[in-house]
Amino acid sequence: MNILSLARKWFGRLRFKSKVIAVFLPLIIISLLILGLVSNQLFSRSLIEQTTSNVVDESQLILSRTDYIFSSVETAANIMVTNINRMYDSYGARPDTAMDRVQFGNLMQSRLSIDLSIFREVDAAVFIDTEGTIFASYTESGDDSKVDSMLKRVRESESYGQALWFDMEKRDFLTPDPNSPVLTLGKMVINIDTGDPYGTLFLLVKEEGLSDYFRSSDPDTNKSYYFLDNEMRVAVAEDNGMLMKPVSSQLAEAIQGCGSNVSPKTCSFEDGGNLVTVNDYNRMGWKLVNIVSLSLLTADVRQNVRLSLLIGVFCLAFSWLGASFLSKMVVSPLEQLTRAMRKVVTGDLQSVATVRTEDEIGTIAEAFNFMIRRIRELLDEVRQEQNRKREYELALMTAQIKPHFLYNTLDTIYALNELDRNDEARDTTKALADFYRMVLNKGRELIILEKEAQITDDYLTILQIRYPDVFRYEVDIPSELAGTPIPKLSLQPLVENSIYHGLKKKGTKGFIRIFAFKQNDRVIVRVEDNGVGMNEVQVQNIMSRHLPKEGIRSIGTYSVQQRLSLYFGEEYGISVQSVLGEGTIVDLSLPTLPKGSEHQDV
Known part of the structure; x- marks a missing residue:
């Protein structure tokens, strides 16, 4: 039975x-x-x-x-x-x-x-x-x-x-x-x-x-x-x-x-x-x-x-x-509708039932096509809402980073004035002004790699005045890659992590190097240091939104990863290689700008 x-x-x-x-x-x-x-x-x-x-x-x-x-x-x-x-x-x-x-x-x-x-x-x-x-x-x-x-x-x-x-x-x-x-x-x-x-x-x-x-x-x-x-x-x-x-x-x-x-x-x-x-x-x-x-x-x-x-x-x-x-005479319309439904089940919302009969099957096919069209519209609306939500969240994270740096720098200028180190206070004030002039560049989120390197140089100048015995640095961006588009403040969080998580704990003066090169159809911007390095757990934590002990400092790295994915796609982002006791290498991958073209937001 x-x-x-x-x-x-x-x-x-x-x-x-x-x-x-x-x-x-x-x-x-x-x-x-x-x-x-x-x-x-x-x-x-x-x-x-x-x-x-x-x-x-x-x-x-x-x-x-x-x-x-x-x-x-x-x-x-x-x-x-x-x-x-x-x-x-x-x-x-x-x-x-x-x-x-x-x-x-x-x-x-x-x-x-x-x-x-x-x-x-x-x-x-x-x-x-x-x-x-x-x-x-x-x-x-x-x-x-x-x-x-x-x-x-x-x-x-x-x-x-x-x-x-x-x-x-x-x-x-x-x-x-x-x-x-x-x-x-x-x-x-x-x-x-x-x-x-x-x-x-x-x-x-x-x-x-x-x-x-x-x-x-x-x-x-x-x-x-x-x-x-x-x-x-x-x-x-x-x-x-x-x-x-x-x-x-x-x-x-x-x-x-x-x-x-x-x-x-x-x-x-x-x-x-x-x-x-x-x-x-x-x-x-x-x-x-x-x-x-x-x-x-x-x-x-x-x-x-x-x-x-x-x-x-x-x-x-x-x-x-x-x-x-x-089959063609009797059930061919039904088979066409079935094939369209199966494509929808696999995720193809562009499928359309091509039934043109005026009988009951034609009515079902028309209702099916209207339903799929309405679903596509709703999904587009949801996708736009999600993108706007991500932009708001990333803007909030960036806003959290900027005041944090401003407060620390003002404290440094104040301390330099108290110590009558007026020249250093003047240089720090000039670097801070240049830094925020570039950061607040007409409110644009995408800038060229050359400008991003200047922002990072100003930032490192300020921190080097604060920590003269902690590190020295070098920035090398080839001229043929200077026009590559990059989200603003993408290198600053990476440099900040190198100093606070790698070089300050080393005990001796370290070195930070920032340089760019082309690899296949991508531009790689590398930030490497010879600090204390990290294990795998620390690498995973630094890529997450919050670190267990360091709190909000990891928001910057997370923000860079999310902004790269938002502007350029999921295939672009950050990769970290680190060895305890030797140092850390952070690669930031960007798309190559075609010759003769120019990004509308740069």
């Missing part, structure tokens, strides 16, 4: 176009998947069964041709045995002299060659008499001592009327081509009248004579045929690289354990992505194996599946177009 409720809530949050797609898209996809899977299975199974049936028929044809070769070789052996008997009968007796043996050998070789011309299935013939003399239809160059094992097997078979077949093998004796495997038939040759043995006849069949049938079976299909002997070695194959090599143990076990599931002597199974069909050839104890790649076999089926998927994609595309058309 909870799952159904969640599904309903999810479906209810979807847009109309998404709802149409959410209903019809899964139905189309599921239908296409079922159709593709079922058709793929049916077509694949039907194709495999048809291929298996074709392979069985083709295998029977190959087995028939192979059996014909074996029968022809056995027939050739019988006829050649008869012909050898006739040669011995016509010659009268075994040759005794060397001349007779040479003549008899030539006749025997001629006889064998003539018989081979009749039986094309036999590639070579060898007759070995009881004395070990070898008569071959070719030039025999092998090791005669290796022939004894074959002669022994033929004699021990005790089947004078039957032929003995040897396994396919590659050897360097009794073969016209040592590089080609040969199949050998051995048969005893005896005197028909007396039963005395004349010798042993061997007929040789090259492997190519059997594998030629594989190449001509069906050249248009990608199939692989080969014969396996009873030791699971490849006896006959189209690929010469496979000859006389055993198949993999996994395939050998599968072939040996395969039951007759197609016909009494045929079985079929799948192995490693291949369709394997096995037919028994009992005459030699061999197995005819056919390998067909399932991926190639089912390529057409996969092509049909891809075609079905392509059709499905077109159907999905048409469904999407239909849903889009329906």
